[in-house]
Amino acid sequence: MFSLQGKVALVTGAATGLGKAMALGLAEAGADVALVSNRSPLDEAVAEVQALGRKALPIVADLSQESEIPGVVAAVVKEFGRLDILVNNAGIIRRTPAADHAASDWHDVIDLNLNSVFFLCQQAGRVMIEQGSGKIINIASMLSYQGGINVPGYTASKHGVAGITKALANEWASKGININAIAPGYMSTDNTAQLRADQDRSRQILERIPQGRWGTPEDLKGPVVFLASEASDYMNGHVICVDGGWMAR
Numbered sequence: 001m002f003s004l005q006g007k008v009a010l011v012t013g014a015a016t017g018l019g020k021a022m023a024l025g026l027a028e029a030g031a032d033v034a035l036v037s038n039r040s041p042l043d044e045a046v047a048e049v050q051a052l053g054r055k056a057l058p059i060v061a062d063l064s065q066e067s068e069i070p071g072v073v074a075a076v077v078k079e080f081g082r083l084d085i086l087v088n089n090a091g092i093i094r095r096t097p098a099a100d101h102a103a104s105d106w107h108d109v110i111d112l113n114l115n116s117v118f119f120l121c122q123q124a125g126r127v128m129i130e131q132g133s134g135k136i137i138n139i140a141s142m143l144s145y146q147g148g149i150n151v152p153g154y155t156a157s158k159h160g161v162a163g164i165t166k167a168l169a170n171e172w173a174s175k176g177i178n179i180n181a182i183a184p185g186y187m188s189t190d191n192t193a194q195l196r197a198d199q200d201r202s203r204q205i206l207e208r209i210p211q212g213r214w215g216t217p218e219d220l221k222g223p224v225v226f227l228a229s230e231a232s233d234y235m236n237g238h239v240i241c242v243d244g245g246w247m248a249r
């Protein structure tokens with residue numbers, strides 16, 4: 001039920017952190033994987049997918065540019081002839097107080113974290129509607145529920161990701177497409193390096209996590225395989241927290 005043998009996945013932001021781990025998790029479950037990144041080199045992730053005996057297609061694209069998005073999905077379909085799983089993971093964060101938040105920071109975050117998620121869903125959705133099947137997994141955040149501190153654009157974008165997930169689930173559940181989201185808790189990646197370097201904030205965060213540790217990229221492998229597989233065929237429009245219990249506090 002959890003096998004992804006013969007499936008084709010597209011994972012954005014797959015060079016590092018959570019995206020790389022999820023790409024490997026999908027490959028371990030049997031999927032061939034297209035990996036997208038703008039700057040960080042994809043060589044290591046590609047080699048690790050291939051070492052699992054799966055095909056890997058590296059794609060360099062700046063997803064904050066709407067015009068680059070159709071080409072990404074087209075490249076996957078050209079190479080593999082189909083697209084079964086889309087993981088919208090690429091995302092950035094800009095930490096400055098709201099009163100000082102630069103307009104450029106706001107726009108950069110919204111362009112990547114929110115706009116690219118919708119346009120990738122749209123492009124992939126067209127292929128999946130034609131196929132009559134597909135799985136879309138958007139990466140949300142604790143800040144799809146909470147306000148956060150000094151990250152107004154990020155919070156707005158991640159609330160939006162939860163909204164897109166529900167809106168498209170309503171439209172596409174009847175077309176054989178399951179669209180859900182994963183909301184990671186506080187995970188140890190580049191995205192949280194600044195937080196972890198701040199001893200006070202790091203301690204406050206750890207004190208609130210019932211499991212008593214930061215999450216790791218590997219903690220997302222099981223949930224993403226579940227949402228990409230037949231095991232979740234009757235799930236639509238949910239945002240699943242993978243957070244060591246943070247939201248239970």
Ligand code: NAD
Pocket residue numbers: 012013014015016017018019036037038039040061062063064089090091092112139140141142183184185186187188189190191192
């Ligand atoms: P990360 O910085 O390691 O990874 C982000 C990835 O996105 C990188 O591979 C980068 O190359 C790619 N990327 C950045 N800008 C891009 C662009 N313009 N076009 C294409 N790719 C681009 O951080 P991460 O923690 O692995 O974050 C992955 C996702 O998880 C993000 O959406 C983030 O908001 C979300 N998230 C992270 C945490 C956490 O605690 N780390 C918590 C909740 C949600």
